[in-house]
Amino acid sequence: MHVLYDYQIFSLQELGGISRYFVELARRLPDYSTDIRTTVLAPVHINSYLANSPVHTIGRKVASFPGKHHVLPWVNRVSGRGFLKKQLPDIFHETYYSNISQPVRAPRILTVYDMIHERFPDQFHGVDLKIPALKKQAVARADHVIAISKSTRDDLMEYLGVSPEKITVIPLAPSFDTVDERADFDPTDRPYLLYVGLRGGVKNFQRFITAFGRSQILRSGFNVLCVGGGDFTVEEERLFRELKVPEQVRHLQADDSLLAALYANAALFVYPSLYEGFGLPLLEAMHCGCPVACSNAGSMPEIAGDAALYFDPLNEEEVASVLESIVQSQDMAHSLRQRGHEREKMFSWDLCVAQTAELYRRLI
Helix, strand or coil: CEEEECCHHHHHCCCCHHHHHHHHHHHHHHHHCCCCEEEEEEEEECCHHHHCCCCCEEEEECCCCCCHHHHHHHHHHHHHHHHHHHHCCCEEEECCCCCCCCCCCCCEEEEECCCHHHHCHHHCCHHHHHHHHHHHHHHHHCCEEEECCHHHHHHHHHHHCCCHHHEEECCCCCCCCCCCCCCCCCCCCCCEEEEECCCCHHHCHHHHHHHHHCCHHHHHHCEEEEECCCCCCHHHHHHHHHCCCCCCEEEECCCHHHHHHHHHHCCEEEECCCCCCCCHHHHHHHHCCCCEEEECCCCHHHHHCCCCEEECCCCHHHHHHHHHHHHCCHHHHHHHHHHHHHHHCCCCHHHHHHHHHHHHHHHC
């Protein structure tokens, strides 16, 4: 069985969760079963995961440049057609959303990660405004759709009217193989709450920081460490000053090794998002032994189960109260760590790969 993944996400992301997901699939499927062969067709791409993996790739990495979102898809669409005629895959798995249908006779699979653009249209602008229409067309032409959570499956049915028989739920998995706890590692001068990822819009970062700044218990005893998402904006720094916590909220970039250490040494991981199609940082935190407090919205209760304490992400007082209840109780924090270790075992790459391979075989 030859599985071919297209160029789309690798032309858009240098790094990122979606491209990492497909690299993991393409790398692990041949190890799972000797009758599976995988190829990524990305004639010209910017993705670092793909460039540094053993995955069989048709194409090469180029440096990122302004306007790449417009240029690279067109180049790959034109050049990819010639390669497709030679490859003759058994499965064609599209990696993102496009209004262009590549000429393949194999069953066409599409993975849908969330319906955030449909649920929160006011949070997006520019090229992101086109995503709902592109997604609708991609879903319509797919023979089958993979949803990464039951929440995303339900949203597909609600917003796009997709038949449940056309959707298979296959959850993701954390990519940390080992954890270097670095027991003496402390990036701040006191215990810290950890926040990971983008901070704008539905990520709800401002309400979290407001809850932190208005809590005497949190403000007096902890810092907030933010990983990824770019430097703080002028508006964010203004908010920190208004809350009188500018020295307590810090930002840094981290590779996987450092991020795992940050999870392992944090007093608490906080995930206040208004919506997630999956919420991979939840699994990363649990894998690294970090207690979790998160929003009760979207897929988060589905993923974290009983291994987190939940809050209403729109209620700043409730956010602060839940965070305080964990950091003030060693027993609670220990219980969440233990439950987290058990919960994250339910989500593995072995299971994701096996379920994906089973779906491919069923559709051939």
